Amino acid sequence: MSAPAPRLARIGVLISGRGSNMEALAEGCERGDIPAKIVVVISHRAEAAGLERARARGLATAVIAPRDYADRSAFELELARRLQLHGVEWVCLAGFMRLLSREFLAEFPDRVVNIHPSLLPAFPGLDAQHQALVHGAKITGCTVHLVDSGLDSGPIVAQRAIEIDEDDTVESLSSRLLLAEHETYTRAMRLLLGEEWSTEGRRVRFRRGGEKDSESDC
Numbered sequence: 001m002s003a004p005a006p007r008l009a010r011i012g013v014l015i016s017g018r019g020s021n022m023e024a025l026a027e028g029c030e031r032g033d034i035p036a037k038i039v040v041v042i043s044h045r046a047e048a049a050g051l052e053r054a055r056a057r058g059l060a061t062a063v064i065a066p067r068d069y070a071d072r073s074a075f076e077l078e079l080a081r082r083l084q085l086h087g088v089e090w091v092c093l094a095g096f097m098r099l100l101s102r103e104f105l106a107e108f109p110d111r112v113v114n115i116h117p118s119l120l121p122a123f124p125g126l127d128a129q130h131q132a133l134v135h136g137a138k139i140t141g142c143t144v145h146l147v148d149s150g151l152d153s154g155p156i157v158a159q160r161a162i163e164i165d166e167d168d169t170v171e172s173l174s175s176r177l178l179l180a181e182h183e184t185y186t187r188a189m190r191l192l193l194g195e196e197w198s199t200e201g202r203r204v205r206f207r208r209g210g211e212k213d214s215e216s217d218c
């Protein structure tokens with residue numbers, strides 16, 4: 001007799017564009033690195049290339065466009081309803097370029113996660129790689145954090161640092177960073193789903209201290 005399959009958490013992914021982080025999460029789920037399955041990928045933009053990537057993987061997709069709703073609150077109500085219809089327990093933002101309200105977040109308390117291409121709290125908001133270069137930073141990185149109603153301000157789950165080279169451009173830095181993002185998002189979801197943790201003020205505390213699997217992890 002074989003052991004019963006472990007229960008897989010149900011993830012909904014929200015995207016605005018390319019969707020490479022969504023694919024990294026999907027691959028992590030397929031490999032069994034993340035004990036979860038992606039049950040729906042939703043974009044607010046019909047032209048988001050990530051939707052096609054999701055469909056090619058056989059994932060359910062949906063477009064919910066803000067212009068079809070009276071206001072932000074009606075749009076977010078529909079977004080939450082659709083996620084709940086798919087039984088979503090965890091919402092992963094993957095290049096999702098909209099702020100979410102307290103009301104939306106209250107539907108998924110401590111279960112909305114985001115990836116940002118800087119070592120927060122440095123360089124929040126748009127064009128984080130450009131901000132790091134302009135600032136003359138020697139090190140940048142990526143951050144996975146729980147989402148609150150601020151801009152890239154929620155409790156940090158995992159980070160990864162990378163060095164900025166003398167001749168880096170926004171493009172070269174972004175593409176190196178993207179590889180770190182894919183690995184870090186997968187690792188963060190594995191931790192959140194596989195470890196015991198709690199939030200204490202602004203901190204995410206893992207009972208067993210989390211997991212370190214690279215020298216450049218912070």
Ligand code: GRF
Pocket residue numbers: 015017018019020021022050094095096115116117178181
């Ligand atoms: C990533 O750099 C992510 O950190 C940022 O937007 C980009 C999205 O890329 N929020 P992709 O759509 O996941 O390829």
